Amino acid sequence: MTIAHSLGFPRIGKRRELKKAVEAFWRGELTQEQLLAEGKALRQQHWQWQAEAGLDYVPVGDFAWYDQVLNVSCTLGVIPSRFLADAQQTSTTVDLDLYFKMARGYTDDQGEVAACEMTKWFDTNYHYLVPEFTENQSFKISSNQLLDEIEEASQLGLKAKPVLLGPLSYLWLGKAKGSDFDKLTLLDELVSVYGELLAKIAALGIEWVQLDEPILTLDLPNSWRQGFETAYNRLQSSSLNILLATYFGALADNLATTINLPTEGLHIDLVRAPEQLTSVVDRLPAYKVLSVGVVNGRNVWRTDLNGWLDRLQPVKQKLGERLWVGPSCSLLHSPVDVDQEQGFAEDVRQWLAFAVQKNKEIAVLAKALNGNESAEINAAFEKSSLAFKAKHSSSRIHDQTVQARIQAIDDTIATRQLPYHERIELQRQQLKLPLLPTTTIGSFPQTTAIRAARKAFKAGKTTEADYRTEMQRQIAEAISRQEALDLDVLVHGEAERNDMVEYFGEQLSGFLFSQHGWVQSYGSRCVKPPIILGDIKREQPMTVEWIRYAQSLTEKPLKGMLTGPVTMLCWSFPREDVSREVSCLQLALALRDEVQDLEKAGIHVIQIDEPAIREGLPLRKAEWQQYLDWAVRCFKIASCGVENTTQIHTHMCYSEFNDIIEAIAALDADVITIETSRSDMELLDAFEDFAYPNDIGPGVYDIHSPNVPSPAWIKQLLKKAANKIALKRLWVNPDCGLKTRDWAETEQALANMVTVAKELREEY
Numbered sequence: 001m002t003i004a005h006s007l008g009f010p011r012i013g014k015r016r017e018l019k020k021a022v023e024a025f026w027r028g029e030l031t032q033e034q035l036l037a038e039g040k041a042l043r044q045q046h047w048q049w050q051a052e053a054g055l056d057y058v059p060v061g062d063f064a065w066y067d068q069v070l071n072v073s074c075t076l077g078v079i080p081s082r083f084l085a086d087a088q089q090t091s092t093t094v095d096l097d098l099y100f101k102m103a104r105g106y107t108d109d110q111g112e113v114a115a116c117e118m119t120k121w122f123d124t125n126y127h128y129l130v131p132e133f134t135e136n137q138s139f140k141i142s143s144n145q146l147l148d149e150i151e152e153a154s155q156l157g158l159k160a161k162p163v164l165l166g167p168l169s170y171l172w173l174g175k176a177k178g179s180d181f182d183k184l185t186l187l188d189e190l191v192s193v194y195g196e197l198l199a200k201i202a203a204l205g206i207e208w209v210q211l212d213e214p215i216l217t218l219d220l221p222n223s224w225r226q227g228f229e230t231a232y233n234r235l236q237s238s239s240l241n242i243l244l245a246t247y248f249g250a251l252a253d254n255l256a257t258t259i260n261l262p263t264e265g266l267h268i269d270l271v272r273a274p275e276q277l278t279s280v281v282d283r284l285p286a287y288k289v290l291s292v293g294v295v296n297g298r299n300v301w302r303t304d305l306n307g308w309l310d311r312l313q314p315v316k317q318k319l320g321e322r323l324w325v326g327p328s329c330s331l332l333h334s335p336v337d338v339d340q341e342q343g344f345a346e347d348v349r350q351w352l353a354f355a356v357q358k359n360k361e362i363a364v365l366a367k368a369l370n371g372n373e374s375a376e377i378n379a380a381f382e383k384s385s386l387a388f389k390a391k392h393s394s395s396r397i398h399d400q401t402v403q404a405r406i407q408a409i410d411d412t413i414a415t416r417q418l419p420y421h422e423r424i425e426l427q428r429q430q431l432k433l434p435l436l437p438t439t440t441i442g443s444f445p446q447t448t449a450i451r452a453a454r455k456a457f458k459a460g461k462t463t464e465a466d467y468r469t470e471m472q473r474q475i476a477e478a479i480s481r482q483e484a485l486d487l488d489v490l491v492h493g494e495a496e497r498n499d500m501v502e503y504f505g506e507q508l509s510g511f512l513f514s515q516h517g518w519v520q521s522y523g524s525r526c527v528k529p530p531i532i533l534g535d536i537k538r539e540q541p542m543t544v545e546w547i548r549y550a551q552s553l554t555e556k557p558l559k560g561m562l563t564g565p566v567t568m569l570c571w572s573f574p575r576e577d578v579s580r581e582v583s584c585l586q587l588a589l590a591l592r593d594e595v596q597d598l599e600k601a602g603i604h605v606i607q608i609d610e611p612a613i614r615e616g617l618p619l620r621k622a623e624w625q626q627y628l629d630w631a632v633r634c635f636k637i638a639s640c641g642v643e644n645t646t647q648i649h650t651h652m653c654y655s656e657f658n659d660i661i662e663a664i665a666a667l668d669a670d671v672i673t674i675e676t677s678r679s680d681m682e683l684l685d686a687f688e689d690f691a692y693p694n695d696i697g698p699g700v701y702d703i704h705s706p707n708v709p710s711p712a713w714i715k716q717l718l719k720k721a722a723n724k725i726a727l728k729r730l731w732v733n734p735d736c737g738l739k740t741r742d743w744a745e746t747e748q749a750l751a752n753m754v755t756v757a758k759e760l761r762e763e764y
């Protein structure tokens with residue numbers, strides 16, 4: 001029989017119950033007992049849905065109070081010493097208190113203890129807590145959470161398949177602390193503890209355990225491939241069947257290693273890498289189960305069941321019982337349940353499947369492969385096919401005018417009229433800016449008044465006219481404060497924006513917004529990404545009215561503020577019927593029109609934010625260039641339709657520029673503002689080494705903290721910057737937008753920043 005299973009279910013709850021409970025617990029409004037009960041209820045509910053959907057195994061171990069990688073660290077006793085009462089202590093039993101301390105950091109009378117670092121989980125928007133390893137790291141089972149949850153599921157009469165991050169991926173994702181040693185030296189001891197853990201799992205009567213090794217879809221050094229062989233040869237002695245789960249891409253050059261590892265099963269991602277099916281099936285050892293991930297765990301669309309049935313039937317004939325069906329990866333990355341959405345048109349709802357629906361698809365597909373031809377199964381396939389046909393021809397998806405415009409793009413629209421060094425002179429004449437011009441990144445404090453005004457308008461409680469008056473009042477206030485501070489290039493402050501993607505998505509056709517489509521981003525934080533439904537078109541100007549109003553209040557140049565095409569794409573659920581590049585081009589054209597309208601409205605400085613360009617990078621280096629080529633082209637299509645005298649800014653907030661500096665330069669923005677203050681201007685080295693030609697505004701203070709930077713501090717940073725970048729190309733600005741700060745600290749910090757810029761103008 002073909003088994004239907006899942007790699008994991010979202011833990012947040014369909015109304016973000018976990019988030020609410022955890023935050024209430026942090027605030028002291030919920031007891032630990034109440035929190036534990038809430039978690040237990042959620043697990044039960046989620047298992048029940050999965051069993052009802054028809055899965056043969058339910059995943060156990062996908063639940064976490066904060067993060068699944070932190071769970072593994074706690075299970076294996078990888079606790080950084082700063083969280084231990086006694087620095088000599090080598091192990092402890094992890095309770096909820098310690099768990100949350102590691103997740104969030106804490107302050108006691110000794111001072112502040114920093115939380116574990118957080119970083120992005122492969123190319124998703126999920127963030128995990130980075131394990132910290134020391135050179136003589138020891139491992140010891142220090143939490144029974146996984147074992148307890150297995151028992152919990154068994155007591156409910158469910159067939160549990162524990163899921164756990166595998167040893168190699170766990171090690172890879174962690175950081176060597178203290179000295180710079182080779183993490184692989186820890187593998188041996190780590191595998192011993194995994195062995196112990198697997199023995200305990202086996203003792204609970206478990207048949208299959210899923211070990212996730214997503215790093216098998218990355219470029220791996222040979223030593224790590226060998227590590228896989230050593231580790232899995234040792235782990236096979238346990239009496240459990242291991243399903244080795246790979247996802248987020250193709251095995252490619254890791255195929256030979258992976259397929260021959262002595263695990264009883266292998267899971268592959270056929271959504272990201274459908275092409276690998278044949279080669280994997282051809283080389284699959286006769287003893288091994290193959291789990292095919294065909295339901296997309298990272299998107300919101302219904303699966304083409306008929307298409308997959310056709311492709312999988314020959315595989316079923318070949319593998320028989322040894323073929324399993326599942327999602328491409330854990331459903332952690334998809335929203336929970338489309339049935340609770342009220343705002344979708346009925347045809348649109350039929351095109352969507354969130355986690356609950358995806359499990360049903362998996363079960364239906366498995367049943368069909370098992371030869372089940374019941375009316376129920378046939379109806380499910382019929383429905384899927386009808387939905388696909390309707391979508392294929394729907395005018396909600398296809399807009400001929402947009403497609404024709406894409407066809408007509410020629411590369412002249414993706415270059416400025418004059419090269420940077422010529423147009424920058426014209427801009428300097430036009431803008432009449434001093435040396436070391438000062439500016440900000442766009443947003444100003446989003447006060448309670450601003451949020452309340454937006455909320456009331458959204459809820460239909462205020463008229464459009466009243467709302468506009470209130471926003472204009474906010475803009476006027478932002479302008480007068482900036483004038484008082486004597487900043488050189490002003491912004492309108494983004495009061496009208498809830499979110500830098502949603503604001504634009506709501507005004508563009510082709511986007512869809514869910515009510516409850518939340519996905520965990522990190523800890524208790526969730527995001528609700530917009531859904532790109534179809535061809536994207538700008539119906540009318542999106543920002544011009546606000547920006548024009550702001551400019552009318554000041555003689556100083558006002559900087560128009562837009563979110564770039566790549567960022568809008570990266571922070572949305574993409575279409576599956578066209579490439580990411582196509583949607584990005586459509587976004588670029590829509591933004592190009594907006595840029596030109598801003599210019600017509602008398603705006604001579606326009607910023608196009610691209611904070612997400614780096615996170616769109618493919619996991620495999622070999623695919624980077626192709627992505628960067630179209631990402632850069634899209635930015636240029638959006639930005640190059642202006643006169644030489646119009647100055648294009650862009651903004652990015654991340655730390656690694658070294659490996660993409662060429663692409664950053666190719667954007668050819670007149671000015672780039674970046675986040676650098678926490679790196680002590682070291683990030684500028686990449687720009688210096690590359691001889692990056694255009695203007696740069698390295699952030700001079702960290703906006704993540706409420707601390708007001710002193711003039712001396714700002715000055716020493718700027719002097720460092722001036723050693724790396726020619727003075728006349730240097731701008732002065734904070735690291736990022738100020739929307740999370742309050743006005744008092746913002747004004748003080750900016751006043752110090754302006755003072756320093758003025759002093760340096762005298763000095764240089």
Ligand code: GLN
Nearest residue numbers: 441442443609611737738
């Ligand atoms: N213009 C945006 C702001 O200031 C930029 C935000 C970002 O870079 N993430 O808020």
Ligand code: ZN
Nearest residue numbers: 652653736737
């Ligand atoms: Zn930023």
